[in-house]
Amino acid sequence: MxxxxxxxxxxxxxxxxxxxxxxxxxxxxxxxxxxxxxxxxxxxxxxxxxxxxxSSRSTKLVHGGVRYLAQGNVRLVLEALRERGIMRKNAPALVRDLPFVVPAYQWWEIPFYYIGLKLYDLLSGKRSLGRSTYISSSSVEKFLPTIRKKGLKGGIVYYDGQFDDSxxxxxxxxxxxxxxxxxxxxxxxxxxxxxxxxxxxxxxxxxxxxxxxxxxxxxxxxxxxxxxxxxxxxxxxxxxxxxxAPSRGAHIVVDGRFLKSRHGIMIPKTSDGRVLFAIPWYDKTLIGTTDAPVEETNKEPQPSDQEINFILETADAYMTPSPKASDIQSVFAGLRPLAAPEESGHKxxxxxxxxxxxxxxxxxxxxxxxxxxxxxxxxxxxxxxxxxxxxxxxxxxxxxxLPVWVSALDKKYGLGEEGNAEVKVESKVEGNEIVVGYPWTAGDVRYMIREEYALTIEDILSRRMRLLVLDADRALKIAPEIGAMLQEELGSEVYDLKADLDAFKALAKKYRWKSL
Structure with missing residues (x-):
């Protein structure tokens, strides 16, 4: 082993x-x-x-940070854009280009966003992933079929990167x-x-x-x-x-029908001044993130009612139809390890x-x-x-x-350009798939155990297969079968099936929004 x-x-x-x-x-x-x-x-x-x-609870973006540019932190944006290009080059099976649309509902927003994003392009230099362009309201509707159409004046398309963090x-x-x-x-x-x-x-x-x-x-x-x-x-x-000075960021995952696009939405300024993203991720729609200071750290931070309601309310202002609490298939939150400021009072x-x-x-x-x-x-x-x-x-x-090691699974299902296909949710089941509507096989699970350091059900369903953060209910249903394979591979002297299954069931409930 x-x-x-x-x-x-x-x-x-x-x-x-x-x-x-x-x-x-x-x-x-x-x-x-x-x-x-x-x-x-x-x-x-x-x-x-x-x-x-x-590190497994991010917004899944490889980006320079458009909002840092708005804050005037050009040095940080330059560094991040350079690193975005290196990450894209060194891990092509895990990183891909992702076009975003910034919708504009006021005429003044169009030149304002356009100038800012052209500067973003300029700072990218030779590592640019694509040129920012103005598009008409009809083009916005074409790229984003579920965007709110009332009052739409147009939009700006810009490019960043997307990856699978864990x-x-x-x-x-x-x-x-x-x-x-x-x-x-x-x-x-x-x-x-x-x-x-x-x-x-x-x-x-x-x-x-x-x-x-x-x-x-x-x-x-x-x-x-x-x-x-x-x-x-x-x-x-x-x-x-x-x-x-830790900060909690929360996300929700809903069905792909709420976006129906290969483009993401970037909302540059929400009601409280934050940035919010809605992005396609493994045929789902991931929406987030929040930014809330916390006093205590723990392994499984839980999003608050206020954070989830903020995400849903913001999505409702931009998406038609918009997701409701009953549409949430998974929620997750992470703690950002922000460097504490020398003086207090900073949000x-x-x-x-x-x-x-x-x-x-x-x-x-x-x-x-x-x-x-x-x-x-x-x-x-x-x-x-x-x-x-x-x-x-x-x-x-x-x-x-330095090229990053490439998993056989990322060649099959990875997000990046070297991946053969994304995980296709609700696709026709073929062959030996172990989860209805998803492509993973028992052989894939054993590969995760033998080659990718997986030792628990959570390791596999949360951070290797990503099913827990895509669909918590499906993850709960398949957990016993995953545990049985772990026991076969690791042996009962190393692996306690009952204890691991009980621990995973308790964990998975935290990824299900309480109103379900």
Whole structure:
């Protein structure tokens, strides 16, 4: 089994490894790829599953950030647009171009949006995904059959990217593995000590699969745990001021008939000043996101009534027919690890999405802020910082032209240009499909277990197959069959079917909107 190989890579180390990365979200897997591809001995440890947290709960966009341009943050937009192009080039099976329409209901909006989006094109340079253009109201209706027609004056088409976030995380973990890294999910770091004399870190982690506690040492430790970075820092030093100001973003998923388009809708300014997207995703319509400050962090953040009602009310102003609460097939929310401002009083939508690389007095390197699109640059900056500090020997970053590992499943069903087809919901069932209306087979599930690090029903249905976030009811129905396959593949000495099934049933109910 792949996990035995990963354990062997960790335990066979003679002396400290060069790099230990704590956290298997976008930032953590990005650092593991960067470090391993430069030739450093690398270990990646994730407490839960890869992308269990925020990194599987995004709006699924690879974008420069149109609203950051409106805020005047040109530097951040330039960086993100450059990274968008690199991500598109390095992972063509997972990333594709997605045209958006910005509908205009006031005449002044047309030149205002047009000028802003032409500047967006200009900043994209040679990495542009397409030219922004003005289109008439009749063309808007053609591209967006369900758009509200009353008062429509026209619109602007612009281009950004779309991807599958959790599948990208798994692919990056596999990329790190291919370059020699040991990558482990369900491996929780619970102790970090610094030997100042030898200038090395000593860590202990709990392997939640075998219940073993394992020790290892490292020259460099990267804290890439998102909203939990303060917890990890607390193991190494006495923390004074929190580094993270978490913000919750909520989404709903409804049937594709509410969009009926290959284009997305971008609503640049909602009633409270946020941006809202409605995008096609695996033949469904994904609508979000909200931006609400939160006081506490947890593994399964729940959207509030207010957030869901805000999404539905905003959709109602732009879509005909518009989705109702009874049409919601899944809801999900994630916590953005925004860098806390120096002064209080900032709303989370006003806090910069730029990233910061910080070094503790003992030398642990922590990465905060950022977003999926800039994961590669965040990783490069973090590893470069370790080199500047003398913790690593100088080696050049390779990830701006490093292909991302391609899953056989993404070749079959991926969103990107190398994928053969998208998941076609409600299509005619053929062959050995295990979920009516969806294409996945038992062989696909076994591939996820053998090749994509899946160890639980949630791993498969939420982050490999994506069924939980597409259709929570369908996910609940197929869960026992998925659990049976996990038991066959992993063995009862490793896998507890009843406990896993019970845990998944409790989790899946949180993805069903309460009014159903």
């Amino acid at each position: 792949w996990r035995n190989e990963m354990m062997h890579r960790i335990t066979k180390a003679d002396g400290p490894v060069d790099v230990v990365v704590i956290g298997g979200g976008a930032t953590g897997v990005g650092i593991a790829v960067d470090a391993a591809s430069r030739g450093y001995s690398t270990v990646l440890l994730e407490r839960d599953d890869f992308a269990k947290g925020t 599948r990208m995380a798994v692919s990056l973990a596999k990329t790190a593995e291919e370059h020699g890294a040991a990558v482990l999910n369900y491996a929780e770091v619970n102790q970090i000590d610094k030997d100042e004399k030898a200038d090395v870190f000593h860590l202990k982690f709990k392997d939640h699969i075998s219940d073993q506690e394992i020790a290892l040492s490292a020259k460099t430790v990267f804290n890439a745990t998102g909203v939990y970075v303060d917890d990890i820092l607390g193991m190494e030093q006495e923390q004074t001021r929190p580094l993270i 989370t939508k006003e806090i910069s999405r730029g990233h910061r690389v910080l070094t503790s007095p003992h030398g642990m390197i922590t990465i905060i802020g950022g977003k999926w699109t800039t994961y590669r640059r965040m990783a490069e900056d973090a590893v470069d910082e370790a080199i500047k500090l003398g913790r690593l020997s100088e080696k050049t970053c390779r990830t701006d032209h």
